[in-house]
Amino acid sequence: MTAPSTLATLPQPLYDLTMIHKMSRGNEAFLRRTKQLFVDTVPQTLQEIQSSFDTADWSTVSASAHKLKATIDALRIESLKTIIRQVEQDAKEQTNLHLMGSNLELIVAVMSQVTDSFKEELAAAV
Amino acid sequence: MKNTTFKIFILDDDIWYSDLLEYHLSLNPDYEIRKFHAAKDCLAALHERPDALTLDYSLPDKNGSEVLKQIKEQSPDTQVVVISGQEDVATAVDLLKKGAYDYIVKDEDTPERLWNTIQKIRENASLREEIKQLREEIGQKYDFGNVIIGNSEAIKRLFAMMDKAAKTNITVSITGETGTGKELVAKAIHYNSPRKKQPYVAVNVAAIPKELIESELFGHEKGAFTGAMARRLGKFEEANKGTIFLDEIGEFDISLQAKLLRVLQEKEIARVGGNSIVPVDVRIIVATHKNLAEEVRKGTFREDLYYRLLGLPLNLPPLRERGGDILVLAKHFIEGFAKENGLGRKKLSSEAQEKLLSYSFPGNVRELKAVVELAVVLSDDEAIQEYHINFQANSNSDKDFLTRERSLKDYNKDIIQHYLDKYDYNVILVADKLDIGKSTVYRMIQNKELYVKM
Numbered sequence: 281m282t283a284p285s286t287l288a289t290l291p292q293p294l295y296d297l298t299m300i301h302k303m304s305r306g307n308e309a310f311l312r313r314t315k316q317l318f319v320d321t322v323p324q325t326l327q328e329i330q331s332s333f334d335t336a337d338w339s340t341v342s343a344s345a346h347k348l349k350a351t352i353d354a355l356r357i358e359s360l361k362t363i364i365r366q367v368e369q370d371a372k373e374q375t376n377l378h379l380m381g382s383n384l385e386l387i388v389a390v391m392s393q394v395t396d397s398f399k400e401e402l403a404a405a406v
Numbered sequence: 407m408k409n410t411t412f413k414i415f416i417l418d419d420d421i422w423y424s425d426l427l428e429y430h431l432s433l434n435p436d437y438e439i440r441k442f443h444a445a446k447d448c449l450a451a452l453h454e455r456p457d458a459l460t461l462d463y464s465l466p467d468k469n470g471s472e473v474l475k476q477i478k479e480q481s482p483d484t485q486v487v488v489i490s491g492q493e494d495v496a497t498a499v500d501l502l503k504k505g506a507y508d509y510i511v512k513d514e515d516t517p518e519r520l521w522n523t524i525q526k527i528r529e530n531a532s533l534r535e536e537i538k539q540l541r542e543e544i545g546q547k548y549d550f551g552n553v554i555i556g557n558s559e560a561i562k563r564l565f566a567m568m569d570k571a572a573k574t575n576i577t578v579s580i581t582g583e584t585g586t587g588k589e590l591v592a593k594a595i596h597y598n599s600p601r602k603k604q605p606y607v608a609v610n611v612a613a614i615p616k617e618l619i620e621s622e623l624f625g626h627e628k629g630a631f632t633g634a635m636a637r638r639l640g641k642f643e644e645a646n647k648g649t650i651f652l653d654e655i656g657e658f659d660i661s662l663q664a665k666l667l668r669v670l671q672e673k674e675i676a677r678v679g680g681n682s683i684v685p686v687d688v689r690i691i692v693a694t695h696k697n698l699a700e701e702v703r704k705g706t707f708r709e710d711l712y713y714r715l716l717g718l719p720l721n722l723p724p725l726r727e728r729g730g731d732i733l734v735l736a737k738h739f740i741e742g743f744a745k746e747n748g749l750g751r752k753k754l755s756s757e758a759q760e761k762l763l764s765y766s767f768p769g770n771v772r773e774l775k776a777v778v779e780l781a782v783v784l785s786d787d788e789a790i791q792e793y794h795i796n797f798q799a800n801s802n803s804d805k806d807f808l809t810r811e812r813s814l815k816d817y818n819k820d821i822i823q824h825y826l827d828k829y830d831y832n833v834i835l836v837a838d839k840l841d842i843g844k845s846t847v848y849r850m851i852q853n854k855e856l857y858v859k860m
């Protein structure tokens with residue numbers, strides 16, 4: 281069981297696009313598209329995870345965490361790699377529910393920060 | 407491969423991740439990729455028969471295992487790569503048993519691993535297509551009409567019987583003079599039967615030394631005899647699920663006949679030196695130039711084995727009884743030989759045709775082929791004349807024996823080889839005709855002084 285960290289103590293950078301850069305092979309259009317898709321889809325998933333937590337819909341919490349896991353891994357958001365797996369498993373098994381709130385808070389905070397960062401980068405590229 | 411485009415479906419409810427996979431795979435211009443975010447949409451599109459499909463195991467609308475099952479039912483040739491966030495060995499093994507090609511854990515290396523897996527699938531698909539084409543070619547090559555050329559009533563009756571034989575697993579016994587095409591018929595039956603994708607194994611019983619034949623057919627265990635360094639599978643095991651062709655079955659030793667009878671009755675074998683019974687599922691075709699009924703009367707062939715082997719008897723008519731087929735075959739061989747050797751058109755003159763029709767062809771089709779091919783070589787222009795047709799190829803060889811100086815050893819080799827060629831590599835028969843020891847011939851074969859076709 282992991283105690284939640286605060287944003288201030290999180291390692292920087294929040295994310296690492298090395299893998300995405302490697303895959304894109306220098307294709308800037310693809311990089312922009314990837315960031316745009318993130319901005320378009322992740323906030324909705326975060327809302328789903330929050331509302332399903334509020335209604336104690338643990339299977340949806342688990343499924344949403346599962347969905348975010350691949351994105352977190354691909355973007356190497358190191359601060360969330362362990363927590364997202366913990367949330368997925370705890371929601372599935374309905375264990376450590378007392379930690380769920382703070383864990384989800386951290387996830388939402390970090391992912392929102394990444395979203396904002398991408399928005400800025402996309403705006404700057406225009 | 408039928409065309410260069412390789413169709414891939416991506417089924418993943420995660421829009422962002424599936425986009426990533428799609429982009430990565432699309433870097434290969436030969437890949438045509440479609441994304442689906444719901445199982446029902448993907449299943450509805452399976453009629454497009456994708457070559458490969460990446461399946462996210464944790465879909466919201468359907469369990470991944472269930473989706474895999476439906477994909478394999480609807481599109482069995484589609485190779486499915488399951489991508490899952492769960493590193494669960496039991497699930498992976500279960501999915502692989504259910505037909506998944508591969509199971510990849512979702513992490514940052516997934517796109518690269520998926521790329522490699524798709525490449526392997528593509529290579530395998532290409533190999534499968536090549537095998538399919540080769541099998542089709544073999545099937546065409548051994549189409550009855552391509553194997554036995556002729557229009558005579560005797561041949562038409564033979565085709566009808568071969569067709570019946572090909573449709574069942576009945577044992578087939580082929581009789582006929584040397585050179586009538588017994589092995590061709592056996593092959594044609596196999597490659598037109600339901601067993602055509604399984605092994606075809608031919609054994610010339612007469613060409614194998616008696617002391618080795620049991621081990622050759624039934625295999626042996628390690629240490630069964632001096633020199634048996636390891637277990638060896640015999641021809642019956644090699645032919646499992648397929649067809650075994652036993653040529654010159656009349657040469658089987660009486661003690662070995664009992665073992666063969668057991669294979670036919672119990673469908674099992676025991677390796678030399680072994681205690682365990684090995685089941686075999688083999689379709690048996692036998693051939694002999696001997697009259698087996700006569701051999702039974704003489705006591706050299708078991709009566710129970712004779713009746714077991716009888717099955718569907720096919721008698722290949724000698725060439726002299728096939729009337730006009732002689733000219734049909736001659737034309738076929740002439741065209742084939744001329745084409746193979748880059749020669750111009752060749753045609754038989756009417757005198758040459760008459761000469762062919764008047765000959766008895768004791769060597770049957772094999773002899774006819776040799777005669778007309780020599781005639782093609784000897785003729786200088788388009789017409790093959792009567793004097794190009796030489797039935798004394800043997801006596802030419804005799805003249806050759808006399809005119810070319812050589813050692814006695816070489817003379818002996820040439821004579822024995824000549825008899826082996828003439829009598830279908832039947833060592834026992836040749837030794838008998840030349841009044842020499844069989845072991846002498848076998849030794850010369852082993853020392854590669856003589857050539858036999860197995």
